Amino acid sequence: MQRLTSSVQITLRLFVVARWVMLGLIALGWTLQAVRPTLFRQIVSWFPPPPEPIGTSIVVVLMAVANLWVSRRVLARGRATMSLAGTHLLLDTAALTALLALSGGVSNAFTSMYFVPMTLAIQLSPGWAWAIGGACLLGFASLFVLGPAPVGPPGHEEHFLGHIRGMWVAFGISAAFVIYFVHRIALSLARQRAELERLRMTAQQDRQLAALGTLAAGAAHELGSPLATIGVLVADLPLMEPREQSEAMQTIRHELARCKHILQQMSSPELRVGSLAASAEAWPLAELGEALRSLGSEVTIAMSAAGAAATTTQPQEVVLQIVRAVGTNAIDACRAKPGSTGVRVTIDVAADHALLRVRDDGVGMPPEAVAAAFDPFFSTKPEGKGMGLGLFLARAHLRKLGGTIELESEHGRGTTTTVRFPLREALREGATDGRGG
Template sequence: MSDEQSSAEITLRLFVVARWVMLVLIAFGWTLQTISPGMFTWVVSWFPPPPEPTGTAAVVSLLVLGNLWVRLRVLGRGRATTTIAGVHLLVDSVALTALLALSGGVTNSFTTMYFVPMTLATQLSPRWTWAVAAASLLGFAALFVLAPAPAGPPGHEHHFLGHIRGMWVAFGMSAAFMTYFVHRIALSLSRQRAELTRLRLAAEQDRQLAALGTLAAGAAHELGSPLGTVAMLVGDLGVMSEAERADAIATIRQELRRCKTIVQQMSSPELRVPSLGRASEAWPLARLADELHDSGGELRLQIDVDASARGVSTSQPIEVLGQIVRAVVANAVDACRARAGSTGVRLRVAVEGDQAHITVIDDGAGMAPQAAAAAFDPFFSTKPEGQGMGLGLYLARAHLRALGGTIELASQLGHGTTVEVRFPLTEALRAAAGASV
């Protein structure tokens, strides 16, 4: 729906409500007159003369029919336009003039009701705003002709008529000022809404580009390890025995399959980046253990799936979580290899409330406090030059933020590192949608 259609529909809906309120008040007056004439006489003594019943009933009937037509044929079918809204506001000004003429004319204190269609017209366009304002001003002026001339106190008829005419002039000036300033405010708000919409779309595009960039960096980081293994084995093929060469070729094939899997995942970013709006099918949390097959190499990798996690499923994308856990475990394995006598890596999968809790513990080389504080910075690495890109933990934290999760690291130099990963079992987007239903 365009901005013009949206403004027209909002104006028509408010107009229908305002008209119903006026009709209900008129119906209330008729009901009170029927049930309690004395009470009705006392009430109307505070207000203008009682309306002429036949003419008023005809105008009210037309307004009711007009309201029903707008509700059923226009709003009900999504056909609201600026022209329809503007025409109905003009019709309402004419109908209000008729009702006022049938109940005291210019002496009726409810002439200020002209401001209702004028205010609603500011949501349409400058042309309709000034057209409705002019129609209301002319309607007020027509009351001097359509209704009997007002009779003031004896001896002050001229002064009273001058007062009424002054009210018309004051109404015209107020209408002009109100129409101009309210319409300027409406235009300013419209421009602000358009700018906010533009900024929201730009931010969404930037967020998606950043997510795709993070995805590409993650794929490059994951490809580094198998390609490095392939390069090393290819370089040593010439000096290997037949048995060693066969094992090397088998390993190369395995690493190439791994590379192919990473590239396939890269070609389907909607599976890797939930911020792009795609939901994942639920899968058992214990399946994360399968993602760590052979991750420890010659080192011992102990995986413990806590009783709280058994039988529990999550809708978070397994490709993202698999990459995160593999990166953390790979760092732990490298740290253990750098320290003689290491016993290996321990991984624990547990569930606490609606949060999954994954803990990776190693007794490897550990990190100094300064290095631990910078561990999540991009391109920071404690590994020898050429053996790491320094993106593993940075990308893990970026992905976890998109999932609504966190990652924390505690390390002590020479004693090992503990990494704790937490994330909600249900995707943030899906949970938000469920809460809004």
């Protein structure tokens, strides 16, 4: 209903503009007649005969009053209806017939102006289009009676009258073809618009479904670490001393709170959607170091002066999730290698971008594992110890942030992961691929 009202409003507005154009041309002719009568007579001689002044003036005034009424009382207040628009097109057809009858009748060269209301009526409905077309054809026919009889060259009066009658028949046939085919084109365009709208809605639903899939995968990945910790501690509780049991229970409570937080985000998609937008308030980049320190004692943080003073408006929850995923991978790699010295993290700022480098001297990865590191469900960890989603989700989120992630690793010697993202750039789709290089 809203789309129909908008179409009628546009049609009526175009009709008002067309009417003003015609009235302006008539006014220009009158002005030219007063200022340059010789030039006016030359122009009028191209389109004989000249209009009858009194009757033409009355029609012009009535059309101007109708136009002002439509502009101020209908269009300005958004009250356009299909019946009102169709009625004005019928009135305009009658006014055009009167003007033509007052200026030569059927022999007037501007009888083709009947196509204007016909074309506008196509935007309303098939019924109104055929009604206006019939009215125009009837108005054209009435010119044979209302206007002066067409006068042809001496001796060829009948031939000229036959030519004029043929023009009326040709007008009727052309009008029928125009209404039919233009209406078919309009219907085809309407179907295309409807199909595009359907495809847009489908694409939006697919994006939402993909976002929910990413949300679920991220939650599953984040739940893996705390649940694994809880499982180990629960298995060892019977073997612990009372003091160790108390510490273990405290750790279990902490990990359960973390699981609860992850599940709350999973069960409240609107919270995650909000977190994927740039923050209105800046938050300190130093919180990245705090998030990494909470992962384990193996992490050593080195923050430059620029990094310590920097703030970012990027979504905090997303950035912290990326950092935790990268840090967890580095810690697991170090724990898998006896004698490892731990994870060293540097946080810096370069060219309005945050720069995070996570280095470990863990087990490292062979070249083929590095090439597949960002693929979903690929993991170098023992079966059941990793889901292979951490780096995949990190890269997906960094693409939205306009950032990148690079991975350098040597089997047996460790891995360096470099995360880079703009400090104050809004989320966007289709950012540069985050794989190294």
